[in-house]
Amino acid sequence: MAHEKALTLLESLLGERLKRSDAERAAHGENEAHFAQALPDAVAYPKSTEEVSEIMKVAHAEAMPVTPYGTGTSLEGHHLPVEGGLTLDLSLMNRILAVHDADMDVTVQPGVTRSQLNDELRATGLYFPIDPGADASLGGMAATRASGTMAVRYGTMRENILALEAVLADGRIIRTGSRARKSSAGYDLTHLLIGSEGTLGIITELTLKLHGQPESILAATCRFPSVENAVNCVITTIQAGIPMARIELVNATMVRGFNLHGGGSMPEEPHLFLEFSGSDSAVSEQSELFGEIAADFDAQDFTRATRLEDRNALWAMRHNAHHASKALYPGKRMLATDVCVPISRLAEAVEAAEGAARELGLEPVIVGHVGDGNFHTGIGFDPADPAELSMIESFSATLAETSLRLGGTVSGEHGIGLGKRKYMEAEHGPALAPMRAIKAAMDPKGILNPGKMLP
Structure with a gap:
């Protein structure tokens, strides 16, 4: 098997927390969206930042791909190990490390879920409002720059993270930001890692802003x-x-x-x-x-x-x-995609999305966090049917082009992952070059979540 030396070394480090069974590999190779199964060679379950660091040192030395995994709820295939290697499941790193009531912040490990955090905070009168719908892990929410139904009031993960700890591709541990509410000291590495989809580093700790529970x-x-x-x-x-x-x-x-x-x-x-x-x-x-x-x-x-x-x-x-969308398309997979436009162009964008789908003979589901110009479109299709696959690819391209023409972005919150790499050049143009340079500097061997984000 590929990467056998690396996996043997990791077995000695993790013992039974390195899983190589077909069932474990299959569970981490599926997705909520329409992408094909992609199997890792093994799944690792670290319990600490130090273990993540040791895992990355081995992976870097052996040039083994590493794909972080939170709860697997992303809709653009971010967590699929398309080049095999190791899936790094962070679900055992699920401790709430410190709650600072007076400062209205909390420090957590990446495997803590949104509902787990709010259950813990209930007695304090504080809560964490970012709500993408799924009970996602906070590390995954940071890595994908998640938002959700309450972003119109509280912003996205980007606005609600004060500091991070992360492990780089070669195993080095860094801390970015602090518990202070603002800083003008140095490059903003915190916000570089937020939304990087596991391609620049593995987030192992987060310090989050909290808000008062409303009366x-x-x-x-x-x-x-x-x-x-x-x-x-x-x-x-x-x-x-x-x-x-x-x-x-x-x-x-x-x-x-x-x-x-x-x-x-x-x-x-x-x-x-x-x-x-x-x-x-x-x-x-x-x-x-x-x-x-x-x-x-x-x-x-x-x-x-x-x-x-x-x-x-x-x-x-x-x-x-x-899941309700699936009820409309029994037996089919779902294209679930999103765009975001300036709010003054929202009506035009939604009407264009409905019109483009119906021209192709498709009946689109539309839901939207429309207070900030973000909406989602769902369409059922059979991935084994070339005609249906061609139709949803045509629809996706039209929706992306429409959002850019109206001054928006090809994704307000789903992220890029596998599904939207093809639109990155249209949105960013020459800015892709410095993105590639950052990736090369932070991950010179290209082992962190390869095949994602950059076309």
Whole structure:
């Protein structure tokens, strides 16, 4: 087997925490999206930064590829070991190391999940708001620069990480940033590693900003006669300065998926899912102002929910959008892709996405964190059918071109991974050269998550 010397050395280091069974390899070679299975030669389960460092020293000496793995929920194939080698599963590095209530920050290992952290923080009155839907690991969320439903209020992972510890390709351990809230000292390596998708270093520790749990939370839904009306309502709401906690669009096709998946009976029209948070009076004022704006765009059934179980049910429905989409396409794989545009161009981008899909005879699911101009499109297809594969590739290219033409990006939060490498040159042009130079400087043997990010 390839890399046998390296794996023998790692067995002596990790013992039973180096797994080579077919079942382990297969479990780490699958993905939630439409990419082909890619198997590692082995899976390592380190427990500490020092063990990650020793693993990387061996991998670097033997030129063995290493692909980091969090919870495997990414949608662009980031965690697939397309060149074999070692999958580095960080799930055992799952300790919350320090909570600093007074400074509103926390230091965690990368295998800690979002829900695990918030469960631990509940008694402090603080929480970590970044919510990509899946219960992803915080290390994976940092590596992919995740965001989600609450980014319109709290920003993305980029805005909520103060400091990192990382292991470089040759095993060196570095720390970037500090617990201070700002710095003008040196190159910003923290934000270089955030979103690098495991291609520049292995994140082994994160220091995160925390936020106060709001006094009052109100969730709501309303429906519109068209996607255009719903999106223009969002644009007006944001421009009016209403501090939304969440504002999510689902198109009529997505509502049909929710009904099929959950046995519901929502009217099959575009909906907004909303959340307001703050003091009791602020939440009341925000919801009233939104209701007035929504009425101008012919909104119907503006329904509010304050009980925790009702709010949780609403957001569970939204977070299950990927599985609800599958209910529309039984037996098929899902193309799940995203783009992000300036909010003033959002209606045009969403309409273009729906139009491009329907020209190809496809019925698209659209959900979106539309408060920041980001939306997702899902289409079912059979990867074994060349005609269907060609159609979704054509659709993806059209959607990417549209987002760039409107001043946006080919991915607001899914990242690049395998699926969007082909669009990097169109988005970045000459800036790809310094990106390649950074990669070569930090990973000269190209062993860190090879085959990803850079075309």
